[in-house]
């Protein structure tokens with residue numbers, strides 16, 4: 001067996017393994033899509049020349065299959081502009097298409113919330129044969145102005161499911177029956193997370209890496225990756241719906257610059273099989289819903305290479321049946337006392 005001189009071992013190991021390590025740990029989106037049988041895909045068409053806000057809105061309405069056929073909030077904050085960072089690609093193995101204009105979202109000084117900061121719309125990716133998607137991936141690149149002031153945080157695009165266009169965002173908690181949303185957020189100093197409006201049964205809120213807020217979405221693995229301003233960052237978000245709907249075997253995964261940053265399991269993303277993955281949820285703004293989240297300056301984010309993959313197989317992971325804990329109303333006090341008594345016996349046996 002080869003033995004290295006102790007003083008040089010570290011260097012040797014680094015040289016020998018670093019390139020292999022990088023190559024094997026980075027996962028291009030095509031490989032993720034193939035691993036989950038996502039055989040259908042689509043690429044959002046970008047224009048070949050920059051466009052005014054008005055022409056940008058017309059292009060989105062005409063070509064991006066928007067829910068309700070419109071940009072829900074602040075179309076005036078969107079425009080196709082020249083790529084501000086053509087020579088600052090995401091540090092990842094995937095090839096980026098870096099030609100042509102990119103989509104810019106503007107956040108005006110003093111603005112926060114979806115009504116006047118950034119923009120919001122959702123895409124309904126309809127299949128031609130009427131089949132539904134039980135697993136979906138969105139991949140896109142995002143850039144922030146050089147020196148971007150993150151303030152307290154803001155929303156970034158992700159995926160949406162179910163046809164209730166007002167539920168599962170904006171403080172309308174999910175009941176699992178008609179929608180879900182899985183967006184991203186940046187937080188202070190650019191810390192990244194998945195921000196989801198989904199049910200929270202089986203004590204999900206007490207699990208490591210999960211922060212719940214009674215009125216809003218849940219934060220999944222905050223700080224597991226970090227956005228960098230002044231360059232492109234590649235996002236790949238995978239959502240595998242739980243199946244059947246009363247088993248919490250749903251899964252969300254986030255790859256940042258093609259490295260896996262989040263793999264959250266045991267999720268009940270929906271409680272009804274009528275909720276399926278419907279498409280890209282472009283939702284970006286500072287906030288939060290009060291002015292402590294507002295941006296002091298007018299700033300921008302940029303988007304390019306937006307692609308979706310979909311498949312008809314839901315999650316096949318094992319998961320717990322959704323417990324009574326999330327549905328206390330359906331069980332009487334007697335049942336709870338029995339549960340406590342049984343719990344005591346179990347604990348005694350375990351000890």
Ligand SMILES: *[C@@H]1O[C@H](CO)[C@@H](O)[C@H](O)[C@H]1NC(C)=O
Pocket residue numbers: 035036037316
């Ligand atoms: C679950 O699905 C994955 C991805 O499609 C597949 O590779 C794996 O074999 C499946 N596992 C089981 C137990 O069916």
Ligand SMILES: *[C@@H]1O[C@H](CO)[C@@H](O)[C@H](O)[C@H]1NC(C)=O
Pocket residue numbers: 045046047048097098099100
């Ligand atoms: C890159 O994007 C441009 C503009 O959207 C498009 O015309 C071109 O086909 C793309 N190239 C590749 C390699 O995807």
Ligand SMILES: *[C@@H]1O[C@H](CO)[C@@H](O)[C@H](O)[C@H]1NC(C)=O
Pocket residue numbers: 065124126163
């Ligand atoms: C896509 O499907 C949704 C839900 O069934 C429907 O409301 C919408 O009109 C469809 N859009 C197109 C362009 O077919």
Ligand SMILES: *[C@@H]1O[C@H](CO)[C@@H](O)[C@H](O)[C@H]1NC(C)=O
Pocket residue numbers: 164165166167168172173178
């Ligand atoms: C959609 O969601 C909103 C907000 O949660 C709710 O008030 C409304 O009743 C839902 N609409 C339907 C048709 O269920």
